[in-house]
Every structure is written in C-alpha cells, then in structure tokens.
Amino acid sequence: MVENFQLEAVKLMLLFNVFGSGLIFFSTYFLHNPKTRLCILGYICLGFSASTYAAPLAIVRKVIKTKSVEFMPFTLSVFLTIQAVMWFFYGLLKKDINIAGPNILGFIFGILQMILYAIYKNHPKKMVVEDPKLQLSDQLESVVSSDVNTTAPQPKDKDYNNGGGGGGDVEAQNIKKNTLDASQK
Numbered sequence: 001m002v003e004n005f006q007l008e009a010v011k012l013m014l015l016f017n018v019f020g021s022g023l024i025f026f027s028t029y030f031l032h033n034p035k036t037r038l039c040i041l042g043y044i045c046l047g048f049s050a051s052t053y054a055a056p057l058a059i060v061r062k063v064i065k066t067k068s069v070e071f072m073p074f075t076l077s078v079f080l081t082i083q084a085v086m087w088f089f090y091g092l093l094k095k096d097i098n099i100a101g102p103n104i105l106g107f108i109f110g111i112l113q114m115i116l117y118a119i120y121k122n123h124p125k126k127m128v129v130e131d132p133k134l135q136l137s138d139q140l141e142s143v144v145s146s147d148v149n150t151t152a153p154q155p156k157d158k159d160y161n162n163g164g165g166g167g168g169d170v171e172a173q174n175i176k177k178n179t180l181d182a183s184q185k
Contacts (some may be wrong), residue, residue, distance in 0.1 A: 042098035053084065053106035056113060063116050067123045074117050081110025 024044055031037040059072045084106030091099025 042096070046098045046102055049102035050105055053080070053102060053109050056080075056109060060109075060113060060116060063120055067120050069117050069120045069123075072113060072117060074114070077110055077113035077117060081107060081114065084110055 024041070028037045028041050031040070056072075056077075062071050063069055084103040088100050088103035088107060091097070091101070091103060
C-alpha cells in the first residue's frame with residue numbers, strides 16, 4: 001500500500017515538475033514576441049497560483065463534515081491569508097493582474113478557513129473513516145484471523161508436560177480435525 005502511494009507520488013511529481021515545466025518552457029520559448037510570451041506565462045502562473053489557494057478546500061469540506069478542525073492547522077490558514085494580502089498589494093502596485101488576481105481568491109479562502117476554525121474549534125474530535133473499503137478489509141482480516149485455530153498442537157510425550165523436556169510427535173489428528181472444521185465453514 002505504501003509502495004503504491006510512493007509510486008503515485010513519483011508519477012505526479014514527474015508529470016507536473018518535469019513534463020509540465022517543459023511544456024510551459026517550450027510553449028513560451030518559441031514565441032517571437034516577448035510581450036506575448038510574458039502574457040502567456042503570466043496566465044499559466046495565475047492558474048497555478050489560484051489552484052494553490054483552492055487546494056485547502058478539500059480540508060474545508062472535511063472540517064464541515066466532521067465538525068472538527070483537527071485536520072486544518074490554524075497557523076497555515078493565517079500565514080496563507082497574510083501572504084495573499086501582501087502579494088495582492090504588490091500586484092496592485094505593479095498593476096499586474098496576474099499577481100493580484102489569484103491573491104484575491106487566496107484572501108477569501110484564507111478568511112473562510114479562519115472563520116471555520118473559529119466556529120468548530122471547540123467541537124469534540126470525531127474519527128471518521130473515509131474509505132469504506134478500509135473498513136471492509138479490517139472486518140475481513142478479523143474474520144479470517146478468528147477462523148484460524150490458534151491452539152498449538154500438543155506433544156505426545158507426557159514427560160514434556162511435567163518438565164522432562166524431550167520432544168515428541170505432533171498430534172496430526174488435532175491438525176486434521178481443525179482443518180476439516182475450517183473447510184466446512
């Protein structure tokens with residue numbers, strides 16, 4: 001399971017960092033007009049910046065669903081909001097919509113997160129299992145482990161039980177009986 005997650009993370013990293021950056025570079029590099037090149041690059045950056053501020057909406061959904069802020073760090077919300085305000089004013093003073101635009105969105109989402117934190121900070125924490133498949137696999141695991149006979153076979157040698165040591169043959173009948181019982185279930 002962890003290996004699948006790591007493989008997916010590597011795939012996404014390669015997709016966005018290598019392929020995405022290469023696509024951006026080559027699509028703007030061959031444009032002859034520098035103003036057009038800069039404008040296209042600005043819109044691409046605007047899209048990525050807006051998605052950065054929209055990404056915490058998944059956490060906002062979870063906070064509303066569970067009525068608990070344990071998944072949303074407050075300091076992250078505060079500093080994202082401060083960053084959005086600072087970059088908004090920088091973009092406003094430079095008269096650059098590509099900088100100012102997405103930071104309006106960042107400010108709105110940051111304020112929303114802080115309001116949700118204030119509303120749900122005193123609610124008790126609830127554990128919610130998100131994936132029903134995880135619940136099913138846990139139930140199957142407990143059923144399988146309860147069906148397996150955990151009784152160890154006893155040696156035939158009576159001196160072994162009395163502290164005499166010495167091994168002995170394992171009772172094959174006990175194992176055979178338990179195997180038949182398990183297969184009939």
